[in-house]
Amino acid sequence: MAEDFARILDHLDRHDAARREQRIDGIxxxxxxxxxxxxxxxxxxxxxxxxxxxxxxxxYVALYRYLSEFDTVLILAIxxxxxxxxxxx
Numbered sequence: 001m002a003e004d005f006a007r008i009l010d011h012l013d014r015h016d017a018a019r020r021e022q023r024i025d026g027i028x029x030x031x032x033x034x035x036x037x038x039x040x041x042x043x044x045x046x047x048x049x050x051x052x053x054x055x056x057x058x059x060y061v062a063l064y065r066y067l068s069e070f071d072t073v074l075i076l077a078i079x080x081x082x083x084x085x086x087x088x089x
Contacts, residue, residue, distance in 0.1 A: 004078040008060075011080070019058075027053055027060055027078065034073045038066040048076070055081070 008027075012020045030053040033040060041049035041064065051062040059081035065074045 008078065008080070023058055031062060031075060034064065038073050052081070
């Protein structure tokens with residue numbers, strides 16, 4: 001996930017995106033919601049889920065897996081909504 005944030009920050013810097021800090025803060029706050037609502041994301045492939053964060057040019061999708069036996073959420077990848085696919089976990 002650290003690589004995903006580095007890629008997102010690099011992209012925001014290269015394109016001089018407005019509100020860079022607010023975008024990252026929004027991603028982190030959305031991920032925090034999963035601690036109380038781990039099934040809020042839409043079902044994806046296999047046992048994975050996707051949390052949609054924001055929309056349009058400032059929208060992201062977090063791919064995650066909820067391990068109910070451990071009450072743990074594993075964030076596998078974060079991508080801009082306009083990006084295709086995820087990097088291998």
